[in-house]
Amino acid sequence: MSAPGGSATGTQGRVYTVGGQDWDEIVAAADQAEDGSREEHLIVNMGPQHPSTHGVLRLILSLDGETVTELRPVIGYLHTGIEKNMEFRTWTQGVTFCTRMDYLSPLFNETAYCLAVEKLLGITDQVPERASVLRVLMMELNRIASHLMAVGTFGMELGATTVFLYGLREREKVLDLFELISGLRMNHAYVRPGGVSQDLPSGALEKLRDFLAVMPRQLDELRKLLDVNPVYLARTREVAHLDLAGCMALGITGPILRSTGLPWDLRKSQPYCGYETYDFDVATRQTCDAYGRYLIRMDEIDQSLRIIEQCVDRLSATRPATDPVMIGNAKIGWPAQLAVGPDGLGNSADHIAHIMSQSMEALIHHFKLVTEGFRVPAGQVYAAVESPRGELGCHAVSDGGTRPYRVHFRDPSFTNLQSVSAMCEGGMVADVIVAVASIDPVMGGVDR
Amino acid sequence: MTGPQDEDKAALAGRERLTEPVVRTGMFGTHTTGDTSGYGGLKVRQQPPVPSERPYGSYFDEVADALGGALESSGTSFGEAVERVVVAADELTFHVRREHLVQVCGKLRDEPALAFELCLGVSGVHYPSDAGSELHAAYHLLSITHNRRLRVEVSAPDADPHIPSVVEVYPTCDWHERETWDFFGIVFDGHPALTRIEMPDDWKGHPQRKDYPLGGIPVEYRGATVPPPDERRSYA
Amino acid sequence: MGLEEKLPSGILLTSVEKLAGYARKVSVWPATFGLACCAMELMATGGPRHDLARFGMERASNTPRQADLMIVAGRVSQKMAPVLRQIYDQMSEPKWVISMGVCASSGGMFNNYAIVQGVDHIVPVDIYLPGCPPRPEMLLDAIVKLHDKIQNMKLGANRQREITELEQARLSRLPLIPQLRAEVDR
Numbered sequence: 113m114s115a116p117g118g119s120a121t122g123t124q125g126r127v128y129t130v131g132g133q134d135w136d137e138i139v140a141a142a143d144q145a146e147d148g149s150r151e152e153h154l155i156v157n158m159g160p161q162h163p164s165t166h167g168v169l170r171l172i173l174s175l176d177g178e179t180v181t182e183l184r185p186v187i188g189y190l191h192t193g194i195e196k197n198m199e200f201r202t203w204t205q206g207v208t209f210c211t212r213m214d215y216l217s218p219l220f221n222e223t224a225y226c227l228a229v230e231k232l233l234g235i236t237d238q239v240p241e242r243a244s245v246l247r248v249l250m251m252e253l254n255r256i257a258s259h260l261m262a263v264g265t266f267g268m269e270l271g272a273t274t275v276f277l278y279g280l281r282e283r284e285k286v287l288d289l290f291e292l293i294s295g296l297r298m299n300h301a302y303v304r305p306g307g308v309s310q311d312l313p314s315g316a317l318e319k320l321r322d323f324l325a326v327m328p329r330q331l332d333e334l335r336k337l338l339d340v341n342p343v344y345l346a347r348t349r350e351v352a353h354l355d356l357a358g359c360m361a362l363g364i365t366g367p368i369l370r371s372t373g374l375p376w377d378l379r380k381s382q383p384y385c386g387y388e389t390y391d392f393d394v395a396t397r398q399t400c401d402a403y404g405r406y407l408i409r410m411d412e413i414d415q416s417l418r419i420i421e422q423c424v425d426r427l428s429a430t431r432p433a434t435d436p437v438m439i440g441n442a443k444i445g446w447p448a449q450l451a452v453g454p455d456g457l458g459n460s461a462d463h464i465a466h467i468m469s470q471s472m473e474a475l476i477h478h479f480k481l482v483t484e485g486f487r488v489p490a491g492q493v494y495a496a497v498e499s500p501r502g503e504l505g506c507h508a509v510s511d512g513g514t515r516p517y518r519v520h521f522r523d524p525s526f527t528n529l530q531s532v533s534a535m536c537e538g539g540m541v542a543d544v545i546v547a548v549a550s551i552d553p554v555m556g557g558v559d560r
Numbered sequence: 561m562t563g564p565q566d567e568d569k570a571a572l573a574g575r576e577r578l579t580e581p582v583v584r585t586g587m588f589g590t591h592t593t594g595d596t597s598g599y600g601g602l603k604v605r606q607q608p609p610v611p612s613e614r615p616y617g618s619y620f621d622e623v624a625d626a627l628g629g630a631l632e633s634s635g636t637s638f639g640e641a642v643e644r645v646v647v648a649a650d651e652l653t654f655h656v657r658r659e660h661l662v663q664v665c666g667k668l669r670d671e672p673a674l675a676f677e678l679c680l681g682v683s684g685v686h687y688p689s690d691a692g693s694e695l696h697a698a699y700h701l702l703s704i705t706h707n708r709r710l711r712v713e714v715s716a717p718d719a720d721p722h723i724p725s726v727v728e729v730y731p732t733c734d735w736h737e738r739e740t741w742d743f744f745g746i747v748f749d750g751h752p753a754l755t756r757i758e759m760p761d762d763w764k765g766h767p768q769r770k771d772y773p774l775g776g777i778p779v780e781y782r783g784a785t786v787p788p789p790d791e792r793r794s795y796a
Numbered sequence: 797m798g799l800e801e802k803l804p805s806g807i808l809l810t811s812v813e814k815l816a817g818y819a820r821k822v823s824v825w826p827a828t829f830g831l832a833c834c835a836m837e838l839m840a841t842g843g844p845r846h847d848l849a850r851f852g853m854e855r856a857s858n859t860p861r862q863a864d865l866m867i868v869a870g871r872v873s874q875k876m877a878p879v880l881r882q883i884y885d886q887m888s889e890p891k892w893v894i895s896m897g898v899c900a901s902s903g904g905m906f907n908n909y910a911i912v913q914g915v916d917h918i919v920p921v922d923i924y925l926p927g928c929p930p931r932p933e934m935l936l937d938a939i940v941k942l943h944d945k946i947q948n949m950k951l952g953a954n955r956q957r958e959i960t961e962l963e964q965a966r967l968s969r970l971p972l973i974p975q976l977r978a979e980v981d982r
Contacts, residue, residue, distance in 0.1 A: 161829060161879060167832075167835070188875050190831060190870070190873055191873050192832075192873065192911055193911070196909075208905070209905070215832055277844050280844060281844045284840065284843065284844075297840075298836060
């Protein structure tokens with residue numbers, strides 16, 4: 113036996129002599145195993161089916177006790193071939209495909225794609241203003257819904273299921289508004305190249321105002337659960353640290369980048385859809401940790417409510433009868449109008465009367481646009497929007513035909529998920545959950 | 561007034577156009593003798609790659625000059641590294657030769673006048689009709705300092721689908737290059753671990769190439785079948 | 797061991813079936829296989845407005861060993877298919893499967909190389925639920941239909957008889973497509 117606090121290799125392997133007050137030395141000696149210390153490491157698979165990995169993400173962890181020494185994410189479990197599918201559909205039908213990529217923020221996918229198509233067509237200035245305001249309105253509503261789900265699942269994964277229920281309760285209000293305006297709760301093919309598919313129904317502005325009146329108090333309730341909760345702070349402060357240099361190297365955008373102190377938001381820096389005319393702030397924190405990202409998301413919900421209020425004011429001021437929501441160019445704008453008829457929702461009788469008996473040209477346009485689609489001049493374009501997770505870009509290549517030649521989406525979750533190794537290696541296993549939740553990946557966007 | 565030189569130019573342009581490969585034939589998706597429209601014999605040829613001429617406009621000239629200066633200071637000329645500069649739809653694209661890709665990206669990131677810190681990933685495109693450079697990889701770069709965007713495009717032939725990897729310059733391209741390898745078969749030389757990322761590890765083929773079928777099965781519904789999307793009659 | 801080994805016969809069997817069916821249906825624990833967009837609607841069904849807890853189903857067992865019902869919510873890619881089968885195999889009897897959404901039921905709008913055209917290629921499905929995504933009310937309707945199915949599930953000798961009858965019916969059923977029907981007739 114050696115002196116207290118030492119170790120020796122005896123017949124049964126390493127023997128550690130503990131003398132009291134020397135735990136650090138024992139741990140240090142244990143770490144310096146002679147044979148590379150890999151045998152002590154446990155390989156754990158947080159498989160694709162897991163309650164806390166935000167979808168079908170597989171994390172392979174190499175654990176040394178509670179410390180993660182190596183982390184490898186495996187993706188591809190939700191690969192759908194959306195980009196290739198879009199090559200066999202017309203440009204307008206592509207909207208229904210791309211909307212299902214990042215399924216928590218479908219309107220952002222649609223808008224990025226439509227901005228790219230409009231850039232290729234060269235009609236960005238001719239998109240009606242009412243359509244742009246509606247796009248901004250729906251996008252900000254979507255940002256609120258997405259952040260609520262992110263915060264809700266964040267709480268649920270840490271074990272706080274009440275946060276999940278609160279978040280979902282507020283999200284239902286937003287989904288009600290989506291259903292009222294676009295017809296669907298999710299995966300609405302609402303934003304189309306040239307504008308949006310339909311105008312606000314009557315009563316929508318009142319419902320929006322009610323929503324704006326109710327939300328601040330509900331958000332306060334949600335914040336009360338988390339903001340200064342000592343358990344929550346202990347689990348998210350100083351956890352999942354990634355500084356600015358790391359973000360730049362790994363191409364990270366969105367709340368993670370803003371949590372390092374850099375106020376980079378495409379809505380302010382490279383505005384689209386008229387964002388430069390709205391009054392809002394960019395939420396930033398300096399702490400580079402998961403708690404900072406949570407606070408940024410809550411702040412962004414407040415800012416989105418501000419923008420929605422401005423949108424509602426603008427929409428009330430305009431007169432729907434004279435303000436179209438789809439581009440006037442009959443060779444591009446989606447022709448069908450929907451209206452509520454005696455047997456439900458369908459093509460409006462006025463539109464049918466117009467194309468069948470009044471205008472042959474309109475009939476031809478309707479037929480050609482629906483079967484063949486419009487032709488987009490050859491070229492390639494990159495259009496980006498600021499989605500709740502970061503920069504969502506669409507690289508669209510056209511060969512002059514009615515179908516996309518190639519559409520590639522630069523999804524923010526795909527890039528942001530690369531940083532999970534940098535955030536978690538050296539930390540504890542429980543922090544892996546926090547890190548993944550603070551990145552808020554949506555696997556549909558990651559795998560496409 | 562058109563003179564003899566103009567006629568030569570027009571004829572020359574016409575002859576040049578006729579040397580381009582055919583990308584689409586026919587109209588209305590017809591391939592059989594039942595086509596009476598007269599458009600069945602239509603041949604749409606590929607547009608030749610035409611470089612843009614100076615001045616490019618907006619900040620593009622500044623970027624091109626800064627890059628030229630930076631490359632010159634390391635002994636490469638601008639024309640040697642950059643094959644073609646294209647300005648279209650308010651976007652600047654440098655078509656770079658693949659041997660100089662890593663050097664160009666390094667300059668773009670490090671030069672203070674350029675400062676393209678953020679790379680937004682690699683996007684692969686397969687042009688089977690572009691003989692000799694079928695596989696393209698487009699890198700979208702963003703400069704936060706100057707609030708500018710840029711696209712760098714590299715091409716490689718099908719016979720030799722190798723492009724140097726830019727992971728040392730932009731580590732974010734790690735997964736993006738893996739994805740482009742997975743879907744197009746472009747081998748990125750120097751990538752630390754070029755493996756499949758989206759498809760299962762033992763998948764054969766590169767799905768997003770144009771010669772890979774969409775897959776899919778005919779859909780049966782009440783006595784009829786509808787063929788999968790890539791085998792249907794097309795009206796385009 | 798289990799219930800099936802100790803079954804009585806005749807009228808006692810029907811009483812046991814009713815009791816077992818009732819017990820099984822009021823505490824179905826879903827092994828939520830939330831994959832894609834349908835998972836969002838599945839979570840919304842567990843939320844406060846459409847409450848899955850009224851059926852005793854809010855306790856989603858993340859381990860398949862304790863789960864009764866696998867709700868395949870979302871598109872199943874080729875890479876995910878073996879995982880799906882493994883989770884299904886790890887569930888213990890009795891188990892049921894709801895394929896939620898069109899992607900799980902038939903491949904949906906993604907008729908391509910990457911998506912399995914219907915999870916019934918991999919696991920036996922009890923209830924198909926169309927929709928893209930189905931509303932929470934539609935999912936509740938599917939669950940209620942499944943509860944009916946569970947309640948009326950036969951045990952023991954009755955089950956054997958039912959299986960034989962169903963098999964006979966399916967074997968003699970004509971296919972929908974005329975060409976295949978002609979082959980059968982021949």
